[in-house]
Amino acid sequence: MSEAVFQTTGLGLTYPDGTRALSDVDFHIKPGEVVSVIGRSGAGKSTLLRCLNGLLVPTDGSVKFRGKEVHSSPEHARTVRRDVGMIFQSFGLVPRVSVLNNVLIGRAGQVGLWRGLIYHWTDAEKQLALRCLTRVEILDQWHKRPRELSGGQQQRVAIARALCQQPAVLLADEPVSALDPATARVVLDHAVRICREDGIAMIANLHSVSLAKEYGDRIVAFKAGRVHFEGLPAELTDDVLREIYGEHYADF
C-alpha cells in the first residue's frame, strides 16, 4: 500500500462560537484515489476539506500531507496549499479578471510578490494555463470575464485554475450543487477524468448520493461531525442512507 496523500488522526474542530464541527475523524486518501464525501448540511464535510489544506486550523488531532504535519506552522500550511487544488460550490472566480488570468491566478502560490503584482507570467506558465483550459474544453472563452460564462463553464474555469497548480490532490467542496443535473455530470466528468489521467487524488463533497456512488472509488459519510460510514459504493445501502439522512430519506 502506497503512502497516503492525506491522513488525519483524531481530527476535531470546535468553532469559536462553540459549534463542534468535527470529532475524532480518522480519514485518509491514497494517491490517485477518488473519494466521495456525503452527509447532511452541517455534518462537517466542508470543514474537513478546509482542515486538510490548512484554511482552517483544527482544535484536536493531526492532519498529515505526504507524511508531514500540515499545521506545524502557518507557513508550512501555505506550502501544502500550493500542491492542493480546490474548487467551490460558488466557483470563486475573481470578477472583472479574464478567464485566462483567473487560471493563471492558480500559480499565485508559486510566483513571487513583484511578478504577481504586475501580472507577469512566464511563457511556460501561460502555456500551462492554456493547456488546462483546453483540457476542460473551454479554451475559446479565454478572453471573457467570468460573469459572461454560464455556471457550468465557470466551474470548468475553476477546475482549470486548480489544475494550473499541478496539484497532488483536488478538493471539491460541493462542486455541482449550484448546477443543473446535466451540467453537473459534464463538470464532474471533466474533473474526475483529468484526475484519473494525471493520477491526482480527489475528494468530492457531494449532495447527490447517486453521483457520489457513480464517481467515487470509496465513500465516506459524515453524521454530526463524525465518520458514520466508510466503504465501497456498493456497500452504501438504503439502511445506511436512512441513518445518515434521517427517516425521511427517500431514494433520490
Next chain:
Amino acid sequence: MPTSEHKPPQPSARITPPQKPRTLRDSLWTGLKWTITALFLVYLIASFQRTEFNFYTLISGGKDIKRVMYDLVHPDLSWVERDADGEVVLSRKTGEPKPGTVPVLLDQMNETVMMSLVGTLLSVLLSFPLSFLAARNLTKGSAAGQLAYNSVRFIFNVLRAFPPIILAIIFVFMVGPGPFPGVLALALHSIGMLGKLFSEAIESVDLAPVEAVRATGASNNLIVWFGILPQVLPQFVAFSLYRWDINIRMSIILGIVGAGGIGFLLDQYIRLFQYQKASTCFLIILVAVTILDWGSSWLRERMG
C-alpha cells in the same frame, strides 16, 4: 348552524384596545419632551433675531443694493487692462498690454483646478494603502491587525473631523499664503474621506474569490492583490473622481483664507467693492464647475 364560538368578527364593531399602562416615568418623560420642545422654540425665535433676519432689508437693500445688483449683472469682461480714459495700460517691464480681468481670472481658475488635482492625487496615493489596514475583514484575528485597524480608523476620523477650510488656515500660518497650503488642506481632509470609503468598499467584497485565491497557497499580499483588488478597483476609481469633483469646489473656497486660486481674488474684489470683477469671478466659476461636473459624471458613468 355555527356555534357562538365561531362567530365571524363584525366589521362594523368598534375595537377598543386595552388601556396602555401609564407609569410615573411615562408622565415625567412626556413633561420633559414638552419642556425641550418649548426651549427649542424659544431658541429658534432668538436665532432669527440674532441673525437679523428681515425680508424688508433683503428687498429694499441694506446699503447700496441697486449698485451691487447692477454690477453683478454687468461683469467686467475685459481682456486687457484700461485706465479711466479707456487707454490700454502697458506693463512697465515688458511694454506689452497688461492682462485684463478675464485672463487674470482664467489663470487663477486654472490654479484652483490644479490645486484640486494635486490634492486629490496625493490623497488617493496615501489613502489607498492605508484603507487596507482600516478594513475589518482583513485585520481581524491578530493583535497587530487590531492595532493597525484601530489606529488607522482613528487617523481617518480625525482627518475627516477638520473642515478643509480650518486646515487651510492652519497651513497658511505654517507655510505662508499660496496654493501649497490649499493643496495640503485638500489632501489631508480627502485622505480621511477616501480612506473611509475605500475601506468600506474592501469590507463589502465577495469572500468566495478571496478564499479561492488563499487555497492556491498565495501569500497574504497576493491574496489581497488577486482576490480583492479586482473587486474594489472600479469603486476606488469612482470614489476618487467624485472626490476630485468635490475638491474643485472646495479649492475655490480655500482661496478666501489665502490658500491660492480664484477664491483669493474673489475675496479681494468683494472687500474693495469691485462687484463687476466679482461678477466675472462668479461667471468663470459657474462655467468651469459646470463643465468639470459634466465631465466627471460622464467619466464616472463609464467607469461603473
